[in-house]
Structures are given as C-alpha cells and as structure tokens.
Amino acid sequence: MSRKYTDWELGQHTLxxxxxxxxxxxxxxADKELPEQARQALCLxxxxxxxxxxxxxxxxxxxxANAWSVIRYANHRNGSNIWEWNQPEILYEIYYLRSAVRSSGFxxxxxxxxxxxxxxxxxILNHIGRPIEAIEHWTRAINVLPNFAMARGNLGFGLESYSHHIYDAGHQIVIxxxxxxxxxxxxxxxxxWDRIDYQEIKNNMVEKAENIESNVDFRSIQHVSLTEHSLGRSLTERRYREWALDNVLFLSPLNELGAYPIAAQDILNLPDMVRPIGEPPHFIGFFNQIKQEFTxxxxxCWQGIMESKNHKKHYSDKKVFLFNTLDYPAYSIFVEQVKIAFRMAYSLFDKIAFFINEYWSLGMRExxxxxxxxxFKGGNRKNSPVLRDCFQNQQNLPLRGLYWLSKDFVENDRYGNIALGETMEPDAFMLRSVRNHLEHKYLKVHDDVWNYTDRSEKxxxxxxxxxxxxxxxxxxxxIRILKTAxxxxxxxxxxxxxxxNIRRSQMPDKLTLPMKLPQWEQF
Structure with missing residues (x-):
C-alpha cells in the first residue's frame, strides 16, 4: 500500500x-485486488x-460495501470455494448496501x-440464492432510471438464472x-452505461439472449396472454388481487415479472417427490398448511389496511368501552387484523425450519x-455453533438462499444498536421486538392523521x-414480512x-410408482 493511502489524517482535510x-x-x-487496502478504507x-x-x-x-466486496473477491478469487455457504464478507456487504438504500438520505x-x-x-442477493429480492432491487433501479443498462441487463441475467430453478415448464418459458x-x-x-468496459458487457448480454433464443422454443407460448385473465367477479375481490399483484405477494413465479393478471393465483406447490411406499403425504399436508396460513x-393484511384507511367502523367494535390515552391511539378490529397478519407471517419461518429438519433428516429436537x-450444530458458552456437514458446500442454490434468508432475523430480542456480524438486516432487532411485543407484551398503534412522531421516554x-x-x-x-415469507x-x-434431482441422480435403478393426489376444491 502506498504512503498516500496510509498517512491520511482526517483532521487535516475537509469532509x-x-x-x-x-x-x-x-x-x-478493487482495480489492483488489494484487500488490505480495502480494510484500511473501512477503518477510515x-x-x-x-x-x-x-x-x-x-x-x-x-x-x-464496495470495500467488503474487494475482500470477498480476494478470499474467493480462485472459485474453488464458491459454494462455501458461510462467507462473512457477504453479510457485511449486504448489511451496508441495505443501510444505504434504507437511509433517509438515499x-x-x-x-x-x-x-x-x-x-x-x-x-449480491442473486449470488447467494435470493433472486426474488434481487429482482425487486433491479426493478427499483429501472423505475429510477428506465434506461440504466446494468439494471436491465442484470435483471435479464437474473431472470434467466431463476428460470433454471423453476420446475413448471410453462412458467420457465414465459420468464x-x-x-x-x-x-x-x-x-x-x-x-x-456507467462502465468503461460496457462494450464487452453489452456483448455478453446479447450473447446470452441469443443463447436463450437458440435453446428455448417460444412457439409454445405464442398464444399465452399475461393480461387476459379474470381477477374475480366482485369489485372487492378484484381490488384485493390487484393489491396483492402490485405488492408481489402471490405464490407464483410469474408475479416477479410484474402485476400481470396471469400471476394472480397461488400456484406454487411442492415438486414431485420420491418417498417410501406407505409413507403418508405429510410433507404435502404441511406445505398446504403453511401456504394457507400465508394466503x-x-x-x-389487505383488509385491515384498506378498512383502516377508509376509517370504516365495524359492529364488533361497537359498545367496546376504551379510554383515550391522549396519544392518538388507533383501536379497531382492522388494526388488529394487520397485527395478526404480521404475527402469522413471522411464525412461518420457524415452520419452514421444521420442514427442513424433517425433509433433510437433521434430527433436531422440536x-x-x-x-x-x-x-448449525454444537455450540455452547465457549464455542460457537458450526454449519452442519450436510449443508457444507451443498450445491443447492435455493437452499443456500434460505440459509441467507435466516440471516435477516435474530434469535434474541435486543432493540438498539446492531452488533455487526449477527445479521445482515439493519432492522432485524426492531422487527424481532415488534413480534415479541405483539406476542408477549404491548404494541401501541397511533393514528396517521395526527402524525404521531414523539418517541421520547419522558x-x-x-x-x-x-x-x-x-x-x-x-x-x-x-407487507415487508409477508414479502419475505x-x-x-x-x-x-x-x-x-x-x-x-440430486437424490434421483444418486438413486440406484428402482421401481417407483406414481401417487396422484386430487386437488382440494372449495369453489
């Protein structure tokens, strides 16, 4: 590192x-691949x-974030450990990028x-197996500058990669x-373009498009319309589905493409699975329940938000005698509906963990x-837990995405300054506190009309x-916790x-018998 970088005194220069x-x-x-210089920048x-x-x-x-990116590339430049799940540099990089995006000064x-x-x-979100959140951020960039090349092209790359993980052939081709x-x-x-080497990048993007065109037969979807689909008979149902589409809350990969009516259905289910003969379909039943709780x-959430905005009164709130605490509290069944939605959505993550424990036969106590x-396994007061062997270098990108999704949460409840390294979500402790106050304590909601902003303790x-x-x-x-769920x-x-797919490739040739389950019908 040169002296001009090591001898900088902040007090002798303007901000x-x-x-x-x-x-x-x-x-x-970054240009010279100097991780120690990047660490010096972090100290400054x-x-x-x-x-x-x-x-x-x-x-x-x-x-x-860029400094941590330099360190990450230096530590993993040879590609031999690209599937190493536990990379702290990624956690720090995402933490600072999110802090920037969510700042009032952004x-x-x-x-x-x-x-x-x-x-x-x-x-970086796409790299760790979280394409859904990545697509959201690329789309936001396009909304800021519609002609920003790196947003358009990388969204194209991201959708192409996402398609390879989807098992519905029709959805694949549309994406x-x-x-x-x-x-x-x-x-x-x-x-x-904001890159000097844009010509090479542009050529790579066009080459990828040509590769898709030469390997995918688009004729099978030439009559598929993204828009000519019913959103329901009643005005209320149509408004509900439009809201869910706009907030990308349908369990359909096509909702990633936009608020198209074709995506207004919760079509996502478990893929075909090979299970022992005689085993009941408990994985399907469990996924059904998680899915129903989400929807x-x-x-x-939608009903609570809409009715609260309209200041609609409900007969269940009639003759409920409450005192006005003079800090503009908001009380109604619709406020409670939103609270319930938050609690339900937050609870789904531990249920996903229970599914993982059973499907991957981890043997954890409930x-x-x-x-x-x-x-993780092990861990005590002296030693930190370590990643389970079955997940070490596992080449299952969506599963790695779930692992990194868990880094958005914290187990302990501590509202205050975050300890960097515990989570890559700047709001993790706050979200945990909201959940714990809803479950065990006391969360007070204040009316927006009065612009409640006084959070002082005096x-x-x-x-x-x-x-x-x-x-x-x-x-x-x-809404945010619903999107994460x-x-x-x-x-x-x-x-x-x-x-x-991995298990089938390792399975000796054995006879498998299909088991067809009928669709559960209510309408």
Missing part, C-alpha cells in the same frame, strides 16, 4: 476531501462516520448513484422470454428448532411499556426440487 479519498482508496483496491470510514450528514452517510455505506443522491447501489444490492427481451434491450437507443395473513438454529403521556408504531409503519412492516416459501419449494 469532502476525506470522502473522495476513501472512494479513491476503494476503487484502487469508521473514523469519519460520526461527522457526516444523512446523504454523506449513504455514500459512506456504499464505499463500505433519495438525495443523484439518480445514477441510486441505481448503482440498487444494482449492487441485487447482484425466459422476458429475460431475453431485457438482455436485448441494452442495445436500445438512449441506454445509459390468509395476506388477506387479513423445542430447539427455529429458523436461525436449524443450520412526558406525561409517554408510554414506556409499549412499542410504538404509526398505522403506516405497521402496514409497511407487515413469500420468498421463503418459494425457496423452500425450489430447494426441495433441487434436492429431489
């Missing part, structure tokens, strides 16, 4: 000079952080920088077609199973027992599909 220096430091480390970031405003802090977290960045951060977030269109769009007039939570513990009406949220905050957090259910289904 702008220091920020520019850190940016140069990280860029140089830590020293500078307390002096920055919201906008500058977004940039700083972007630099931090919108003040220039549009190109916003897109760069969103695309980087999407790329392949959208991927092909996006990859070819990087040659459109007015496209915006019920989704509806409760009382020890949760979405964080399921991946004052006559400061309620220190409660966890305080505005109605809008509760709605947003519930949807991703978890999708990855679980795709992980089972991948595992079934």
């Amino acid at each position: 702008l000079e220091s920020m520019n220096h850190i940016a140069e430091l990280v860029d140089d480390a 970031c830590d020293a500078l952080e307390a002096h920055l405003d919201a906008r500058q802090l977004v940039e700083l977290n972007y630099f931090r 919108q003040s960045l220039d549009l190109s920088r916003q897109c760069q951060i969103l695309v980087n977030t999407a790329n 392949f077609k959208e991927a092909c269109s996006l990859l070819r769009s990087v040659t459109d007039k007015g496209i915006i 019920s939570a989704r509806f409760l 009382c020890s199973i949760n979405f964080q513990s399921i991946w 004052g006559l009406f400061a309620d220190q027992w409660a966890f305080h949220l505005s109605m809008q905050e509760l709605n947003e957090k519930t 949807r991703a978890g259910l999708t990855y679980l289904s795709l992980a089972v599909h991948r595992e079934e």
